Amino acid sequence: MRYSIFSVLGQALRGQQGWTPAWRDAAPKPAYDVIIVGGGGHGLATAHYLAKEHGIANVAVLEKGWIGGGNVGRNTTIIRSNYLLPGNTPFYEWSMKLWEGLEQDLNYNAMVSQRGVLNLYHSDAQRDAYARRGNAMRLNGVDAELLDREQVRALAPLLAFDNARFPIQGGLLQRRGGTVRHDAVAWGYARAADSRGVDIIQNCEVTGIAIEDGAVVGVETSRGRIRASKVGLACAGNSSRVAALAGLKLPIESHVLQAFVSEGLKPLVDGVITFGAGHFYVSQSDKGGLVFGGDIDGYNSYAQRGNLPVVEDVVEGGLAILPALGRLRLLRQWGGLMDMSMDGSPIIDRTPVRNLYLNAGWCYGGFKATPASGWCFAHTIAHDAPHALNAAYRLDRFATGHLIDEKGVGAQPNLH
Numbered sequence: 001m002r003y004s005i006f007s008v009l010g011q012a013l014r015g016q017q018g019w020t021p022a023w024r025d026a027a028p029k030p031a032y033d034v035i036i037v038g039g040g041g042h043g044l045a046t047a048h049y050l051a052k053e054h055g056i057a058n059v060a061v062l063e064k065g066w067i068g069g070g071n072v073g074r075n076t077t078i079i080r081s082n083y084l085l086p087g088n089t090p091f092y093e094w095s096m097k098l099w100e101g102l103e104q105d106l107n108y109n110a111m112v113s114q115r116g117v118l119n120l121y122h123s124d125a126q127r128d129a130y131a132r133r134g135n136a137m138r139l140n141g142v143d144a145e146l147l148d149r150e151q152v153r154a155l156a157p158l159l160a161f162d163n164a165r166f167p168i169q170g171g172l173l174q175r176r177g178g179t180v181r182h183d184a185v186a187w188g189y190a191r192a193a194d195s196r197g198v199d200i201i202q203n204c205e206v207t208g209i210a211i212e213d214g215a216v217v218g219v220e221t222s223r224g225r226i227r228a229s230k231v232g233l234a235c236a237g238n239s240s241r242v243a244a245l246a247g248l249k250l251p252i253e254s255h256v257l258q259a260f261v262s263e264g265l266k267p268l269v270d271g272v273i274t275f276g277a278g279h280f281y282v283s284q285s286d287k288g289g290l291v292f293g294g295d296i297d298g299y300n301s302y303a304q305r306g307n308l309p310v311v312e313d314v315v316e317g318g319l320a321i322l323p324a325l326g327r328l329r330l331l332r333q334w335g336g337l338m339d340m341s342m343d344g345s346p347i348i349d350r351t352p353v354r355n356l357y358l359n360a361g362w363c364y365g366g367f368k369a370t371p372a373s374g375w376c377f378a379h380t381i382a383h384d385a386p387h388a389l390n391a392a393y394r395l396d397r398f399a400t401g402h403l404i405d406e407k408g409v410g411a412q413p414n415l416h
Contacts, residue, residue: 023194039063044376049100080177087392095372108188116271237337264288280317346414
């Protein structure tokens with residue numbers, strides 16, 4: 001069924017009795033051309049683009065839980081392409097362009113809202129760093145505007161400009177950035193992939209990876225063995241555990257990243273605003289709640305829950321730029337399982353095991369990268385070689401020294 005105003009009106013006249021499930025609840029077949037392990041945004045996007053762009057539709061997406069139950073439904077929904085380094089800028093800009101056409105591509109309302117992303121600066125040195133980043137963005141065809149204090153005040157008058165510990169001096173604005181409804185992204189990609197013949201198999205945990213003569217031949221699952229010519233891993237914070245089934249030790253750590261939402265209120269924050277003197281970011285949902293987050297929890301974990309010290313740190317950062325937050329009640333908190341790489345940038349590459357491919361190490365950038373990640377991972381799997389956009393995201397860059405340290409804090413995953 002194709003969604004449109006005509007189908008909505010038609011169903012209204014029929015008493016809403018003609019709607020069909022968005023995707024099939026498929027059972028595993030004995031064999032596939034490609035198996036994608038992980039039914040999050042990246043895995044579903046990979047399956048969609050394998051079928052759409054490369055004509056490979058004999059694909060299974062294996063998810064140990066339910067579609068939308070992982071990081072794709074447990075984030076703060078921000079999309080942007082305001083990156084500095086050559087390995088990142090073209091990749092994330094391609095992702096932004098895919099976001100801009102996503103709803104037409106998937107025939108699904110993902111609620112893409114390009115309301116703008118504003119990074120605040122609080123010192124002369126930070127202003128110079130943002131000017132450099134903005135110039136690099138423009139050189140790569142990405143929109144960027146360096147704003148002074150009064151221009152920022154016009155956009156967000158309730159921010160703390162003068163009497164704060166870190167007075168706001170200005171900001172770097174990308175107007176094309178914004179937010180997307182996170183679970184709708186999972187549902188949209190699942191529906192689109194299913195319509196092209198992809199099997200989406202929920203409640204199917206991978207318990208082993210079958211290897212013969214140095215090449216992958218399939219996977220062992222909680223629902224039996226499934227053979228495959230190629231296997232792609234898109235398991236986010238569980239990447240290290242799943243890769244270990246094939247004897248691989250990845251250069252990543254798993255940490256919890258918490259997110260929060262306040263009670264609903266009238267429009268207060270038009271776009272996405274980030275704190276420049278700490279790690280805090282905030283936007284306002286369509287329901288009126290303020291959605292915000294900050295740093296990862298500092299300890300390694302595979303749990304989707306966090307601890308109170310980070311709650312305190314995030315709230316402190318929020319109050320530093322928006323004191324009005326102190327009058328709001330916090331409704332709920334959730335945690336996503338982050339695969340933090342050694343340089344803060346992702347990995348999309350072949351592995352030393354033949355026909356086994358890896359998509360991991362997304363740190364804080366996983367959700368915004370969903371379309372480009374799936375697009376590039378599909379290309380890498382289909383052609384057994386990376387696309388130019390993900391050529392820098394090689395697994396062996398940590399051995400060769402070709403790091404992409406966007407944040408500039410060195411090889412410490414907990415700082416990325």
